[in-house]
Each structure stands twice: as C-alpha cells, then as structure tokens.
Amino acid sequence: MDLTGARWRKSIRSGPDGGNCVEVADNLPGVVAVRDSKDPAGPVLVFAPEAWRAFVGSGSVRR
Template identity: 75%
Template sequence: MDLTRAIWRKSTRSGTQGDCVEVADNLPGVVGVRDSKDPTGPVLTFTPRAWQAFVAHTKRP
C-alpha cells in the first residue's frame, strides 16, 4: 500500500507528553494510523467505513 501521499495529523485525544497517535485520512479508500514517536515504523490501515465504526465505538459512554 502506497502511503507516500498521506497527510498525517495528530489525534485530538493525544497526550501532551508525546503519547500521540497520528491519522492520515486524505487518501481514497484507506485510513492510516501510526505512532508519532515512530513515523517510519508500522502503520495500521483501515477502510474508511471500519475507521468510522471504530471512532464511533470509542465515543460511546
């Protein structure tokens, strides 16, 4: 999977101590998630639908 055009942004829920998750959702058909402390490390990829379901689930009380 080619993520070279990914535009990464830090999660609004990331901590101020460097415990950050970055998300790239600008690519068609894929959402990338990575650890900001290791930007050249592994990337989890999701379909946009699966990512939306994950985010919705994490917002549930």
C-alpha cells in the first residue's frame, strides 16, 4: 500500500515528551493507517474507516 501521501498526527492527549504514542493518518482514500510514533519507518496497521470508528468509539482505549 502506498502511504507516501499520508499526513500523520498524534493524539492531543499525547504527553509533552511525545513518546509512547501512536500516529494516525486518516486522509487516505478508504483506509485509516496507524503506526508507532517511535518507529515511523516500521510496520503500519491499516483499517477500514468503519472499523477504526468502531474501535475509537468503543471506549476500549485506556485513558
């Protein structure tokens, strides 16, 4: 999958040190990509937008 046009962003809840975060790119057509902010060249998980919305809206994310 070509992710060269991905615009990566971190959660506004990321700490000031910027570590231990995931980055999300939701500007790509038909997919939402997720990666580890500490390893931007590493693996990327790709979700259908509906699956990502269900995950984020499920309340299963720790705060």
